[in-house]
Amino acid sequence: MKVGRYAVLLAARDSEFVERVYGGYFNVFVAAFGEEGERWDLFRVVDDEFPDMSELYKYDGFVISGSPYDAYGNDYWILKLCFLLQTLDAMEKKVLGICFGHQVLCRSLGGKVGKACSGWDIGLRTVKVVKDLWVPSFLEELDEMPSTLSIIECHQDEVFEVPMGAQVVAFSEKTGVEMFVIGQHILGIQGHPEYTKDILYNIIDRLLDNNSIQRDIAEKAKFGLETAEPDRKSWEKICRDFLKRRQNSSFS
Secondary structure (H helix, E strand, O other): OOOOEEEEEOOOOOOHHHHHHHOOHHHHHHHHHOOOOOEEEEEOHHHOOOOOHHHHHHOOEEEEOOOOOOOOOOOHHHHHHHHHHHHHHHOOOEEEEEOHHHHHHHHHOOOEEEEOOOOOEEEEEEEEEOOOOOOOHHHHOOOOOOOEEEEEEEEOEEEEEOOOOOEEEEEOOOOOOOEEEEOOOEEEEOOOOOOOHHHHHHHHHHHHHOOOOOHHHHHHHHHHHHHOOOOHHHHHHHHHHHHHOOOOOOOO
């Protein structure tokens, strides 16, 4: 039986907190999306560490992390990442983009991203799932697919326009594109299905300390975290089913 092989394309450097508590963001992703017996590799693309192009065929799927960098920036590693994502799309490899990953995936394939007009979105956000259109087969696997799902958000950029051939499958009152798909091999999610509450609490404190967010925004986000829970199990199942479900020759 073939053992699944996946790669995390890490677009952020580990915070002291995540390093101490989880051993790094890579472990956070594997804990959320990985299963026993699989092989997961780490490429710190933010530090210009990329998979060998001749080795891409060996992988079943790729996950692009969030990042403090702008997905529309022209840093060398971001442009290099865009080229890699275009290559993976051409190969029809499974690619899951999270937050920055969602945005840079969109940019790479011809969509538009930029600074959100409504400012920061931090904390718990309820997203609405579009159910009256075509639904990818990996979403059909979610038992009684709910019409709304709560997810942890932490972003000030967003997708303005999805690439040609993409379909928006979730939105919120704050962000028009919370999740999009292209066929069965591309999935972008604006929120953080992999985040635990304590990771976001730490991020909020750090953003507050360096004056990146205002205190009222921080307090509102923390209050939301104290009074509700993200639908982590549902999001993790969506991501695992996407990465590991065999692709069909046609939509189902």
